[in-house]
Amino acid sequence: MKIELLTRKSHQKLKDLITTVDQYLNNPEMLIVLTKEEIENIFNNKNAMMYGLFENDELVSISGLFFDESDFYDIVKLLNIENTKVAEIAECMTLPKARGNNYMLKINQVLLNRAKELGVDYLIATAHPDNISSNKSLTKLGMQCKGQFYRHKPIVYHLIV
Numbered sequence: 788m789k790i791e792l793l794t795r796k797s798h799q800k801l802k803d804l805i806t807t808v809d810q811y812l813n814n815p816e817m818l819i820v821l822t823k824e825e826i827e828n829i830f831n832n833k834n835a836m837m838y839g840l841f842e843n844d845e846l847v848s849i850s851g852l853f854f855d856e857s858d859f860y861d862i863v864k865l866l867n868i869e870n871t872k873v874a875e876i877a878e879c880m881t882l883p884k885a886r887g888n889n890y891m892l893k894i895n896q897v898l899l900n901r902a903k904e905l906g907v908d909y910l911i912a913t914a915h916p917d918n919i920s921s922n923k924s925l926t927k928l929g930m931q932c933k934g935q936f937y938r939h940k941p942i943v944y945h946l947i948v
Contacts (some may be wrong), residue, residue, distance in 0.1 A: 790897050793837040802826055808880040821878060838897055840890045846880040848890035852898045855942040862865045862911055871908040891924045899928060934940050
């Protein structure tokens with residue numbers, strides 16, 4: 788197992804993982820997936836850092852650290868943490884065959900440490916309330932549910948900080 792910051796050389800593996808996870812979702816409302824344009828330009832986005840977990844050179848899990856507050860301004864406002872340095876953990880996905888190994892927790896521990904190194908004051912994440920695995924993983928990371936709100940889709944998301 789190896790966790791690393793993804794680069795352009797992993798772009799096709801990243802796209803393949805996202806496609807696979809999206810295809811095998813039991814409930815598509817459980818996950819907000821990057822748009823095709825966002826996926827194509829992910830390595831040009833200065834406000835995003837994508838990390839991946841590899842098993843034998845296969846990308847099996849990803850998670851990103853995002854810094855564009857316009858994407859999560861409503862959360863920052865809801866939490867009353869404006870005028871602080873905030874980052875978001877997002878795009879957390881694991882291939883169906885690799886689930887149950889705490890890969891998401893392992894990647895997000897790396898992201899948490901990276902956020903601390905970068906001087907982030909608050910690290911936020913959202914998870915659908917019915918996504919038990921994601922909620923457990925974020926709780927194990929030390930995050931707490933601070934409320935529910937609608938985000939991008941007409942469903943309720945937990946706010947975890």
